[in-house]
Amino acid sequence: xxxxxxxTKIYPGTSRPALRDVTLEVTKxxxxxxxxxxxxxxxxxxxxxxxxxxxxxxxxxxxxxxxARLSSWKVPHLRRTIGVVFxxxxxxxxxxxxxxxxxxxxxxxxxxxxxxxxxxxVLDLVGLxxxxxxxxxELSGGEQQRVAIARAFVNRPSIVLADEPxxxxxPATSIGIVRLLDRINRTGTTILxxxxxxxxxxxxxxxxxxxxxxxxxRDQDRGVYGYAx
Amino acid sequence: xxxxxILSEIGxxxxxxxxxxxxxxxxxxxxxxxxxxxxxxxxxxxxxKDYWYDRVQVSIFLCGQDSNVASCANGAVTQAQKDxxxxxxxxxxxxxxxxxxxxxxxxxAYDRFKVxxxxxxLSENVTVDQMPESYRVKLKNPQEYKVVAQVFTDRPGVExxxxxxxxxxxxxxxxxxxxxxxxxxxxxxxxxxVLLVATTIRLTAFTRRRETGIMRLxxxxxxxxxxxxxxxxxxAAAVGAALASAGLVALTHFEIQGxxxxxxxxxxxxxxTDALVIVPWLFVVGLVIAGVxxxxxxxRYLKV
Numbered sequence: 001x002x003x004x005x006x007x008t009k010i011y012p013g014t015s016r017p018a019l020r021d022v023t024l025e026v027t028k029x030x031x032x033x034x035x036x037x038x039x040x041x042x043x044x045x046x047x048x049x050x051x052x053x054x055x056x057x058x059x060x061x062x063x064x065x066x067x068a069r070l071s072s073w074k075v076p077h078l079r080r081t082i083g084v085v086f087x088x089x090x091x092x093x094x095x096x097x098x099x100x101x102x103x104x105x106x107x108x109x110x111x112x113x114x115x116x117x118x119x120x121x122v123l124d125l126v127g128l129x130x131x132x133x134x135x136x137x138e139l140s141g142g143e144q145q146r147v148a149i150a151r152a153f154v155n156r157p158s159i160v161l162a163d164e165p166x167x168x169x170x171p172a173t174s175i176g177i178v179r180l181l182d183r184i185n186r187t188g189t190t191i192l193x194x195x196x197x198x199x200x201x202x203x204x205x206x207x208x209x210x211x212x213x214x215x216x217x218r219d220q221d222r223g224v225y226g227y228a229x
Numbered sequence: 230x231x232x233x234x235i236l237s238e239i240g241x242x243x244x245x246x247x248x249x250x251x252x253x254x255x256x257x258x259x260x261x262x263x264x265x266x267x268x269x270x271x272x273x274x275x276x277x278k279d280y281w282y283d284r285v286q287v288s289i290f291l292c293g294q295d296s297n298v299a300s301c302a303n304g305a306v307t308q309a310q311k312d313x314x315x316x317x318x319x320x321x322x323x324x325x326x327x328x329x330x331x332x333x334x335x336x337x338a339y340d341r342f343k344v345x346x347x348x349x350x351l352s353e354n355v356t357v358d359q360m361p362e363s364y365r366v367k368l369k370n371p372q373e374y375k376v377v378a379q380v381f382t383d384r385p386g387v388e389x390x391x392x393x394x395x396x397x398x399x400x401x402x403x404x405x406x407x408x409x410x411x412x413x414x415x416x417x418x419x420x421x422x423v424l425l426v427a428t429t430i431r432l433t434a435f436t437r438r439r440e441t442g443i444m445r446l447x448x449x450x451x452x453x454x455x456x457x458x459x460x461x462x463x464x465a466a467a468v469g470a471a472l473a474s475a476g477l478v479a480l481t482h483f484e485i486q487g488x489x490x491x492x493x494x495x496x497x498x499x500x501x502t503d504a505l506v507i508v509p510w511l512f513v514v515g516l517v518i519a520g521v522x523x524x525x526x527x528x529r530y531l532k533v
Contacts, residue, residue, distance in 0.1 A: 076450045080448030081448075084446055107449035109231040151447070
């Protein structure tokens, strides 16, 4: 589903590579934790998958296609198959919960009746049924992140990327969020989650890929957070 | 569905940015009005030129029934006199100066007068007999007017010899200068328009960066993201063009046809139809400029 083949990324203006010769494969339906210290290259990996950045060397493949070779008018189609969740939620403050989730469907041209049908369904899935008319600032952090997940998932993408989704949340709420992602994973969606949160990683016992200074140092099924030496 | 979404985004954008939208409308209004004014002036010059203006330099008017000039003491011009004039025009002495000779009968003069002054009060009261017969001469060198004119001035049968261009030339020079000044200022204000549209786009793109960021993330197509911005600018430009057109038509109707045509009656003026012909061009220019400059500004200020 996602494949990195000897990928190196050097941001312009820096000499140190953000990613150094990373080779990684994530198959369909997997749940992978991407761990590492700040600056180890976790966010860069996710951006490369989304084609927010292009690799300086190597190939990034999503669903078999070389992402760098995609023409710029095809990139939106790629992004429709990928849902993204961020640490800061990235909701639109002037829209209600319903409207925020519906936005993802509106901008790709789904008709109103389809939206009226799908959005309540996915809000129910994330546990926010009944909160459609609230505004983001009226919700707790955990609830806002659920809205973000609902938005990421409403299009039934094949991949969901999560960039430190629990970064702004307390431990109890965090585990709830990751369990939600796990439920989504069980519907067949591939999940790649970058995180700092060692508790979560230890609890979930999923595949762990560790980056250090841009290099892939560990790739372990049913792994734990702790640094391997 | 998509259309409705885009329309609502445009509505929100215009409402949020009323001040900037208004300034785009006003600058477009001024620049397109001046552009239209230049065209109108050009049209006026064309309207004032009669059939012969561009074709000949010397007009030899022959005596009619009622001429009270000395050379017409014996009444209307005779055939013999006409033949003599023709012979002289074709003679070797004048061959070096004369390029072409035309003859215009009273009926032809009447028909042409009717066409040129079709909207004016004048044309209704004129009869065929009141029109002069004339020989019209195209010169090889327009500057040599005097040489030819001298031969025929004061000759019996000839009422007058005129270089009609002379009077009108000065007026046309004035009108042309007006046109160029108009267009000069129009150009400057169009440049303002372009810059203003670009600045508005930059501001709007910045204000809406959260929305556009999420639109990009969620996979909205580039065109879908850019379209509301471009359409906003084009709508503002269209409103400006509409106001400029209304202004131009009102000017023509009220000032030119309303006031000038009644005070200075011997000139043919542009009318509302002439102004209406210019209107579509104002829209084209306004919309194209708004569309292109907003597209280019988006390329620069909106990351896609």
